[in-house]
Amino acid sequence: MLSLVVVLFITNFLFFAVGYNYGINQSKDLDFFRNIDNKNPEFTEKLNRIIYTIDNYYFNDYDWEKIEEHVYREIISALGDPYSQYLTPRDIEDMQIRSGRSYGGIGVEVTINNGRVTVVTPMEGSPGQKAGLLPGDIIVEVDGKSVEGLTLSETVDLIRGEPDTEVVLGIIREGLPEVIRVPIIRGIITTTAVKSQLLQEGLGYIRLTRFAEGADEDFAKALRDLKEQGMENLIIDLRGNPGGYLNVVVNIAQLLVPEGEVVYMEDKHGNRVRTYTSNLKERDFEVVVLIDEHSASASEILAGALKDREAGTLIGKKTFGKGSVQTLIDLKDGSAVKLTVQKYFTPSGSVIDGIGVSPHIEVEQPPEAKFSNFVYKGQLGVGSSGLDVVILHKILYYLGYGEDRDDPYYTEKTKEAVSGFQRNNGLPVTGVVDRRTGEKLNFVFAEFQRERDLQLQKAIEFFK
Template identity: 40%
Template sequence: MKNLLKTKWIITLLSVGIFASTFGAAPAKNEESEAEKPIKVEKTGFLSNIRQLKELSDIMDVINQNYVGDKAVDKKSLMQGALKGMVESLEDPHSNYFTSDELKDFQEDIKGKYVGVGMVVQKRPNEALTVVSPIEDSPAYKAGMKPKDKIVAIDGTSTYKLTSEECVKKLKGEENTTVKVTVVREGIKDPKEIEIKRAVVELKYVKSKMLDKKDKIGYLRLTQFGENVYPDVAKAVEELQKQGMKALIFDVRSNPGGALDQVIKIASMFVKEGKIVSVKSKDGQEKISNREGKYYGDFPLVVLVNGGSASASEILAGAVKDSKRGILVGEKTFGKGSVQTLVGLPDGDGIKLTIAKYYTPSGVCIHGVGIEPDVKVEEKDGYMLFDSMVTNIDEKQSKENKKEIIKEIKGEKEAEEFEHHKDIQLDTAIGIIKGILLNKKK
C-alpha cells in the first residue's frame, strides 16, 4: 500500500464535475480542530486487517449462497460495493472510489476534454448536488448555471440519495443529447427546471487582452489551473508586457482550482519571495512550497475572486494577500483547503483520497471558511449570466454581434439586459489600478 501512495498529488475541483469543497464550521480562534491534530496511525498490512477481512468474506459468502433478487451478483461487484461504501463512510465529498471504467473517465476528464454538461460540483451524503462552478465554454455555463446552485434532481431522479459518481454519470452522456436538472437557487422561491444539451467540453484556460490602451492595464482570465497551464499564463503575461503593460488584473472568479504544482508556479510569477503554500498531512508533517521560477515584476496587481474561486484559486489569492503583493477584489472565496491523491489499485480500480490540508503563507487554513477580499464588491446582477459568458465569445466581435449571440442562446430579455449590464467587480478593479498608477505619477 505504501508503494501505491507514491503517486502525484493533485488538488480536486478540476473540470470534471465530481469534486468539491465542504462547507463546515471553522475551529474557534486559537483552538486546533480534531481534524488538524496529528492522529496515531494504526498498524497496516494484511495480518493486522485479517479479522475485518474475514467478516467481509463471510458476508460475501452469505449473499452469494442465499440472496434472491432481480439482479445477479458476483464477488467482483460485491467487493466494489464494499469498497465504495468504505470510502463513502468517510463522509468526505473529495474522497471517492472508482471502478476501472470510472477511473478511466476521471483520467480523461482531468486532461481537459470530455462529453458532458461542464460544471464542477460537490456532493455530501443525503444532500443535494451543489454547483461549485460552471466551466467556461460549456453547455451548463451557457444555460446560466451559477455557483452554489442546488441540483435537487437530474432527469426527475432526486440527487439526495445518489453518490457523486452516480450524479456525474447521469450528467454525462452522448453528444447532442439533453439532460434536465431541477435547480434551487438562493433568492428564487420555486425550483427551476433547466434543460442542458451535452457537448464536447474542451477547456480553454487562459484569456488575456489589454483593457485600457491609454493606461496600459492588462487583463488575464484563468478559468482553471489545468495540467501544464503555467506556460500559457506566462506567455499571456509576456505578450501583455510586450504591449507595454503597466498593471494587471488577474481574474480567477469561478475558477474551481486544479493542479497544485501549477498554482505554485503561477503564484511565483507575482510573489517575489517567500512561501506560496504549505501542506500538512495526517501525521502533522508540513511540506512547505516556496516560490520558484521567474518573477515578472512589481507592477500593480489586482486579483478578482468570488464564491466560485476555489482550491488552487484560493492558494493564489492567499499568497498574494499574505505577501501584500496585490489587492483582492470581489466576494469571499469558496473555502476548499484540502489536498487529494489518486491511488491506482492493482485490478485497475482506484481511490481518490484526502490526505492533507493546505495553509496560506501566514499559516491560515481556509477550509470551510474562504478568503475575504480586501475590497468587497458583490455582483448581484448575475456575473455568470452576462460578463463571464461574453468572455467566451471572440473579443474582436462587436457588442451588437455579442448581443445577437446571447439572444440566440438565452433570449430577447437577457440580450437586452446584457446591453446595459456592467461588470462592477471588474470596473472596481480598473478604478483601483488607475488610482495606483496616478499616485505613482505624482
C-alpha cells in the same frame, strides 16, 4: 476536482498521483478484506460473515460487483471528508479527460452536497451555461428518471452521451416552487481556462477559470502579450475558480510572487513535507486579484501567497476554504482511492482549510452581476414555460421591466414587460421574444452586468 463524451466535472481538486499499489483482494471469498489491519479483527470477521451469509442464503439474484463497489464507496464516505473518494477505473478515466483541454458533454462542474448532485459552476460558453444552469442548482432527474440514491458517477453516466444529442435535466433551484426541466444539447467542450484583454491603457486583465493542464503555459503567454501591449498593472480574476493542479498554480505563482515561499504542506503529524518556492527577482507591474466565495483550493494558494508576500491586493469576498491535498492511491484492479493526506499553508503559516483567504478590500457583488445570461433557443410567448422563462423574468426585472418573479410561466404580465423592453429598444412591439429580441436582451443585459460588477469596478479604481 471527467472516449470524448464525458459530461461533467466531479468536484474541486488539488492533488498529485502516487504509485502505491495496495493488494486489496476483490474476490468474494472469506478473505475478501484480508488486508484490513488486524487491529480490528471483529470488523473483518463480521464483514466476512455477512458476505458468506449473502452468498449462501440470499434467495434473489444480485450483482456482486455492485455490492463491492458500494462497500468501497461507503468506507471512504464514512470518513466524512467530501474530498476523499473511491474511484472506479471509469471515474479515473473521466477525471483525466476533464483535466485536459477538450471533451464532450455539457460543461458543468458538479459535486455531491448533502447527498444530492449539485452544480458547482457551469463553464463559460458551455451548453450548460447557455441552457441557464447556475451554481447551486440541484439535479434531481435525467431524462425523466429520478437520480435520488444514485452516486455521482451513476448520475454522470445517465447524462453522458454523444455530442449533438439532447439530455433533459430536472433541477431544483432555490426560490422556484417546482422542478424545472432543462433541455441541453451536448457538445464538444474546449476548455479555455485563460482569457485576457487590455481593459484600458496600461491595465491588463486575465481571467483564470481553473488551474487545468496547460493553464500555466496559457497564463504565461497572456502575460507576455499584455506586456507587449503596454501593460503596467494587472487584474487577475479568480472568481468562481474551483482549483486544479498543484504544479499549475505553483508555475503561475512563480511568475508573480517574489523570491521565497509560495506554499507548504504538512502531514497528519504536523511535519512539513513539502515547500514550494519562487525564484522571481523582480516584477515590473502591480497586481490586484479578484476573489469570491467560489474561489477554492489552488485559487487560494495563489491568493494566499500574493497576500502574505505583499505582492498583490485582494478584492472581493472571502474564499471557499479548501486547503487540503488529495493523493491518488492506485489499487491493483485499476481503481483508486483519492485520499486527503496533507493540508497546505500560506507562507505566513495561515490555515486555509475551513477558513479561506480574506480580501484586503471586501466588496459585495449584487445578484444581478452574477446572474445567467439569456440565450435565445426558440420563440417565447404566452403559454411558454421552462427555465428560459425564469431567466427572462429575472433579466427583465433587473433591467426595470415587470415584477421580480421566479415562476417559469410566460403570462400576460410577461408579454407586457417584453413589450416595454421592445418599445424602449427600437424593436417591433409584439410581446413575443423572437431571435432579434433575445439577442438584444442579452446584449443590453451584458452591458448592464459589466456596469454592476462592483468588484471589478473597485479593482479598476484601485489603479487610478
